[in-house]
Amino acid sequence: MIREVDVTSMSDVARAAGVSAATVSRALRGEPGVSEATRRYVTEVAKRMKYAIARDASSLAGGRRFAIAVLTGDVGRGDLLAGAEGALRQAGFDVLLYVLGDAGSRTGFFEEMPLGRRVDGVLALSIVLAEAESAALATLDVPVVRVDDGDLRSALRIAVGHLIGLGHRDIALVLADGVDESYDEVLVAEGLEIRPEWTLWSSPTVVGGEQVADALLDGDRLPTAVVSSNGEVALGVFMRLRRDGRAIPADISLVSLDDRDLTRAVGITAIEGAQREEGERAVAALLGSIRGDGGSSVHGLSARLVVRDSTGPA
DSSP: OOOOOTTSOHHHHHHHHTSOHHHHHHHHHTOSSSOHHHHHHHHHHHHHTTOOOOHHHHHHHHOOOOEEEEEESOTTOHHHHHHHHHHHHHTTOEEEEEEOOSHHHHHHHHHHOTTTTSOSEEEEESOOOOHHHHHHHHTTOSOEEEEEOOOHHHHHHHHHHHHHHTTOOOEEEEEETTOOGGGHHHHHHTTOOOOGGGEEEEOSSHHHHHHHHHHHHTSSSOOSEEEESSHHHHHHHHHHHHHTTOOTTTTOEEEESSOOHHHHHHTOEEEEOOHHHHHHHHHHHHHHHHTTSOOOEEEEOOOEEEOOTTOOOO
């Protein structure tokens, strides 16, 4: 447990911040009756003075654990995770991170439910919860805030519109395992011809993307553009096509619906969300729920196209 630092008292923080000791206590414990601006200011003053509230005492008094469980299926969402983690630590909460990136770890987590009475809330980042999983989290009786990846169809429409504007008509669609085939409808709505061999599924990995590229290269003709729902898959497609001597975008244009550090590093055109800011907003909503200002909620990432070097005229 974090203990009060002997050299700095709550009264010292109160004098430095120009507020009462009671306000400092409420602000640092996340209790109601303090404005968000005052809470942030007092937290910053306390941090600067290296003061930490005695959380074991506060937990006994009010049932607060000062810990948040963060669930994610993908640590590749670095900006989203960093925004959330930074905001939680700034507010004085510990972060218990659970990466549920495969079926085994996910099944084990929801069967065991290791959170027990250890956390004040749950933040689910870019992980689609099944009905039974949401029900399992509900048994914890703590607020749950989800940040979804947003509407994949909307992102696909943006990407396809960009490619059509560049003159592309032969577009392959690569979807992560488990995604509904009906996303083809987006291409049909844009007047594009759908070839069955140009709708492919892949594991959400670079290797999966390389295998997809192999399948395209083995076809009777290549599409002029590829849209991938996953950033790592897009990177795998990019690398494999380059090894085969294909120029990107001169031979094939490539768009990812999932922007990541890796896609940015190699210059892949992608759909980008305001991830760090959304992580911070989700934490604000979660802490508000913990203080009694609201219940569980779902947030979606806003989407915009970032054009890089991987797309060009057909």
